[in-house]
Amino acid sequence: MALKLNKRTVGLFAGLIVLAIIWVAPLNALGEISQQGQQCLALTLMTVVWWACGVAQPAYVSAIYLALLILTGTSDAATVFASWTKMQMWMVIGAYLIAAAVKESGLGERIAYWFAIKFVRDWKSLVISIFVLTVVLSVIIPHPFPRAFMILAVMLVICDAAKMSKADKVKVGFLVFAAAAPGSMFVLTGDSTLNPLVASYAADGVSYVQWFIYMSVPMLVATICTLALGLALFKPEKEMEIDFDEVREKQAALGPVNNKEKRTIFWLCVAIVLWLTESLTGLNIGFVTLLIGAAMALPVIGEVLTPATWNSVPINTLVFLTAAMGIGTVGSATGMNSWIANVVLPDSVPDNIFVLALLIAAITVIIHMFMGSVMAVLGICVPAFLAFTAGSGVSDIAVAMMVFSAINIHYILPFHNLAILVGEGEDAAGYSSKEAMRMGIPLTAVVFIVVLVEALWFHVLGLM
Template sequence: MEKHIYKDNRFAAWKTQLPRKSKVIIGIHIFILLTIGLIDGLDYRAKISLFAFLSAMILWVTTKIPAGLIALSLIVFIVLVKAGEPDLLYASLSEEVVWLMIGSFIIGEAVKRSGLAERLTLFIVSKSTKKSGVLFALSSVIFSSAFFIPSTSGRAALSMPIIKQLGQKFTDKEKRVIAVLAPVIILMSTSATLIGAGSHLIGIGLLESTAGQSISYIQWFVWGVPFAIVVTLFSFVLIGWILWPKGGKKVIEPVSTEEENILNKQMNDKEEKTMIFILILIVGWMTEHIHGYDIAFITMIGAILIMLPNYGVISWKQGINSVSWNLILFVAAATALGKVLVDTGIVKWIENNTLHVLNWFTGAPEWVIVLLILLVTVTSHLYITSHTTRAIVLIPGLLVFSQAIGVNPSTVVFLSLIGMNYCVTVPVSSKALLLFYEEGEVSYHASDLVKISIILMPVYILTIMLFYFSYWQWTGMQL
């Protein structure tokens, strides 16, 4: 009896000492576990995997526990409770994104050590005396890259060394904002061009094979560029309004005479070599459909060339030491958590239930159909973490939906792909976001994305609605 009382007292003391925030997090986990347990149509493996994924998102946003530790722990949890095989952990390091990021860090180090990053940074800084002007110039450069680098991750890889160098002109709190701004601008500008994301080409391919229709590069350009400019400007303003520290210095330190000399002097051998390697990379990325090698493999070829003795820009040791292995482990585990949603059938279950609901709206007003398509596609990044997978999973169902209710498949596909380009809420939903997450020198917190997305997501949906019922209809888009 006394032993029982002692245990009760110890439990009561533990409950009292536990912070309120921890109690709320535990409570949410218990609620999610009970709710998932009641879902029909999902087996044991799927339920455990869904719980692990939701737990990871909650812990990333609400706690200061290292993101990599959370992701790895939940992968181990899935294996321990027999909801997955140990290969789930081992194979996570073979993900394409892992090797893409390793290569990106090495290339970034070459851009930095060669002096090219400093030159480009000074060029951007020299364009304005105000911090807001410098950030606008940076955003303009990043936006422009969408037209010749057909990869959000490739654009993030090339912009990272410039942003690290630029960060020296800003305070630590301001660096956090830049770390969010850069990948968000990359994502928002993706809609400008047909080659802006692999998902666009997949979606158009499915449209051609299923409905016999297509969207040309020029047509996408006409529809996509004005929209991308508007949402990029909205994102720029919102991020500054929500995250930029109040009361700080608005004027940036001007370019000194020494820095001006660096900017004006001729490129050295290492800078020229780095430029040549980057041009080779861009050509390799742009011709993926010709040679058949994916972007990650091309990036690793570039990284190897950059580290070649005598012919490269940096040494093997410098390249390997530049990799943020903390971030690599997080990305590997987080990507595996997202992939397991597809492998266990959770995504298929969500898709079936969502599209089933869509079919209730046959004969509904045009604005209702557009809004429903956007609600499904814009929020899909929350449960389908891969951009490409979103297109593969959702586009076929949405094409069937368009044919069932008698609307234009081309319009449905375009609206869906633009909707899927929104993936700002959690780091794991985009390689561009992952590259800057917990990187070290210039990084942000997961909670920063949530703050932005609460406002930016409805703004994004509303902007698409306004474009559809005005400019896009004027230029020939019809349901």
Template sequence: MASSVSPSAAAPNGSVTEKGAGAGTAPPAAAPPSSTGMILKVLAILLVTVAVWLIPPPEGVDPRGMHMAGIFLGTILALILQPLPTASVALVGLAAAMITGTMDPGKEALTGFGNSAVWLIVAAFFIADGFLLTGLGRRIALWFVTKLGKSSLGLSYGMAVTDLILAPATPSNTARAGGVVFPIISSLARVQGSTPDTPESRRRLGAYLSMTAVQVNTITSAMFLTAMAGNPLAAKFAADNGVQITWGSWALAAIVPGLVALAVMPWAMTKIYPPELTKTPDAPGRAREQLHQAGPMSRGEVIMAGTFVALLLMWVLGSLLDLNATAVAFVGVAALLVTKVLTWKDMAANGGAWSTLVFFGVLVGMATHLNELGVIDWIGRSVSGAVGGLPWYVAFALLALVYFYVHYLFASNTAQIVAMYAVFLTAAVAAGTPPVFAALAFGFIGNLFGGLAHYSSGPAGVVYGSGYVPTKEWFRVGFLASLVNIVIWTVVGGAWMKVLGMW
């Protein structure tokens, strides 16, 4: 398999598409699903859909509400069970909603395709192409290896800083991890004699670096609105509930706990999942050799770097200059097209971006329709009733923990965000939680749970497919790492958001 991956190989929901998204050792080819297994999956999806469809609409819910809820839940279950690829599942769900009259084709069914949050994600996928096609992302990673790569901990910090730099303009966390970070990790591990072939070999270095990269990726994804494809959707659902989140406000709230978590996590992983090799004196020299072979920065890399800095400035100052984040992203795409860093052929080949448009366009439309029909408010009231009477901070803590660990049931960050974010936000606010605090906290959690299991996110799938981290070890290490993140983001993040006046 190639040593890098384009964003088109990364699924919009944070999972790996059919093209694959890994480097180094290719994951073993999955056996085709049996016809019996496929039939059972379809029957389960139909059973859930019909069961919810037949529930009489509660008070305050439109008569079509439970029909929409049934189709929506059936679609989410199909995203988990994957009888078809992600975009195909979304289109089947949309077809069911239209043909049954649950969504009007002219007024309701296609509204998600006009949502600016969806197009922000699509535009950012194209911007991410620039890092990979020009080689700028790889150059940044190698440079940090030359400075920090004399130890396994230093290598881990180098990859962490690389991920952090790329995160604001790379909404495919799978492309970021699989296309830039993991190929270098795999190469470094193999040079040091660490392969997935035996437990002793993989634990020498590769397992530590790989698992740390996944946990770091969850943190960098949580730090910026444009660092993971589901984040703009969380902001959109928050806006539907009257809570406005901008690129700048998200980054400001996340910057302190995010930086602390990035400083702590690689070190914490040396205690949770220590490598046998702690010194790597040859790594900086090898990285310098590769940089020398690459030569000076190309015209495309220079333009990409300048465009990236300009985008960051416009996103950060967007609220002051009255600049829409989606408009800024398209200005970046236009600049890359005009300078021919990107071509329309490159954009047309980015299957991840177009799959994102279909997948998110459908699910955003469905989720918006559920809100309009009163279903989200009803579920939110029901959930908040379960924690009614508790102090808001206790109620929020319980809701946040449930929201975090229920991700064991999901194989996609975005699928859970679409299915549960609005419900939990509504419940938390109803319990008395300050709205901005709740909206941002659930937004952060929507990324931090991506390292829980080997199927929890796209980067997890890339690393698991390499063979460095077996399932049993992953569940143990993923859970312990999640505790580290929860403590940091609760204590440091909560205190920082208090300073900012968010609660």
């Protein structure tokens, strides 16, 4: 039987070749590295190649990576799975449950229809509404994918009411997912997968309020720049004329606010209050999120979630996240991170914070261009830059957030950003790589603007 060569097959063997070369290469000639550190590097690069080439669904690749770390003696199970002893993983689970409650109760859709009827009048206000809704709903729907698809559903109703062409609907669909990246980074719960991962790099943790203070100004700049590019690059074929009667019919079909929605509102208010007062109450935000999510299944006070709701918590994402966080943890324990920092980065940290910010952005964007996966680049770049800046007076969270911003805002093709990839195709938002490239190429300049703003803002806050 002839071997069928395609991207997956080529990626499989490319990853194995990378593994074999790095496993036996004389890396000590470049800088001292332990045997476990070299093995960790070899396994990590194999995994990254497999992720980038789509050799298998990312969680399967992640499972192989986690198992090999232990079976090869590179690390022990306690270190590999250390992420499960931290709040981040449990916050992800709780956030998915809360997002499911908002969706299943109909509350999110009701808010979106109300907002659209109130503020959408023409193409410009439609695009602005997409970005505003993304930011506003990030507070109550802690994951970008269900949030984006819900906003897309509402916007398509408006598009139909405006008798919009298919080409213009594609533009709207793309802009919904383009807004997801900067819009998800304002608050700690805006992206329940990535944001907690970044927060985990802070030595003393990051509260809900602290995260917002740190990211509010940079992400406002990122959102405005992305919005401006969206308005400039994606113009409608003809001006919109909306039949709001059609939209109001969809809104009316939801009926009056039901008991599920009322209970969801109550628990969301409790969650937001506890998130905002974490520094006062001392209650861990991750386990608060888990508690609130689970409480919505209790009788009398909950009855929003059902046993089937657990299906909305994807085990594949949890396995993927375990591997991504494991890269940093195991890499630190084995010395891999320090070795990468010593070999790849300059001998000393630049004294000028803006030069440092540009260095971080440039190296991160270059690596991201080839790796694609946000999680993979985070797992390699953040620990390396933390090792590089150790003792320089620059806060760990400042470094992690600059790397995160450079990765998550940047994309050229859909595979560079999972939110963009999820919306691609006729079965999703209808757009293709053509729309992603049209936005992504000029958006690369925005990456450098944002990290420079972060350098200044973090300096003002005493982080740099």
